[in-house]
Amino acid sequence: KQEVTQIPAALSVPEGENLVLNCSFTDSAIYNLQWFRQDPGKGLTSLLLIQSSQREQTSGRLNASLDKSSGRSTLYIAASQPGDSATYLCAVRPRSNFGNEKLTFGTGTRLTIIP
Amino acid sequence: EPEVTQTPSHQVTQMGQEVILRCVPISNHLYFYWYRQILGQKVEFLVSFYNNEISEKSEIFDDQFSVERPDGSNFTLKIRSTKLEDSAMYFCASSYLAGRRGFYNEQFFGPGTRLTVL
Numbered sequence: 501k502q503e504v505t506q507i508p509a510a511l512s513v514p515e516g517e518n519l520v521l522n523c524s525f526t527d528s529a530i531y532n533l534q535w536f537r538q539d540p541g542k543g544l545t546s547l548l549l550i551q552s553s554q555r556e557q558t559s560g561r562l563n564a565s566l567d568k569s570s571g572r573s574t575l576y577i578a579a580s581q582p583g584d585s586a587t588y589l590c591a592v593r594p595r596s597n598f599g600n601e602k603l604t605f606g607t608g609t610r611l612t613i614i615p
Numbered sequence: 616e617p618e619v620t621q622t623p624s625h626q627v628t629q630m631g632q633e634v635i636l637r638c639v640p641i642s643n644h645l646y647f648y649w650y651r652q653i654l655g656q657k658v659e660f661l662v663s664f665y666n667n668e669i670s671e672k673s674e675i676f677d678d679q680f681s682v683e684r685p686d687g688s689n690f691t692l693k694i695r696s697t698k699l700e701d702s703a704m705y706f707c708a709s710s711y712l713a714g715r716r717g718f719y720n721e722q723f724f725g726p727g728t729r730l731t732v733l
Contacts, residue, residue: 601663605658
């Protein structure tokens with residue numbers, strides 16, 4: 501059974517710093533990995549999707565990497581801003597004959613950017 | 616920019632009552648999903664729907680749950696007899712494709728419906 505873990509559970513950094521969020525998964529047989537942002541009491545905003553054949557994806561100040569063989573992904577946020585404060589979730593989509601449509605989510609990292 | 620919408624944003628119901636949560640997926644998407652998030656816990660998959668039938672469901676999605684696409688735009692989740700433990704945020708999502716094809720299988724989520732069962 502796929503398990504997705506995100507460490508740390510919470511992170512506080514001063515504004516302007518670069519930071520890295522971590523995601524690990526136990527089964528490397530995946531189609532893709534998505535990073536999401538969730539604001540308190542709100543929905544999930546898709547930030548980046550990395551296909552299993554890719555090593556990284558970039559969108560603005562965000563860069564996500566994927567090392568499928570070791571079961572790890574990182575989300576790098578450059579020049580952090582107070583507006584980046586949110587919970588960041590990673591989710592993987594399994595590669596299998598059955599059950600290959602659902603996303604399996606991690607518990608998230610709650611990020612606080614200190615002005 | 617196209618987005619997934621959900622109504623209502625908050626639903627309060629008595630235990631044992633039926634509720635219907637509504638979603639309007641992105642218009643050219645073909646795959647539809649329901650997930651839920653109990654307060655403080657992970658987002659959990661409930662069901663996926665394609666071509667007017669359930670394509671996959673989780674253990675959570677028992678006989679009390681059903682989904683329907685009653686017309687060309689709406690996608691609904693019905694809980695027949697709500698329990699206290701059904702209290703959660705319910706998210707609808709959609710994607711253009713699933714399966715192995717490229718970037719089109721990115722899932723886009725709605726803002727959620729907070730269901731409170733008393």
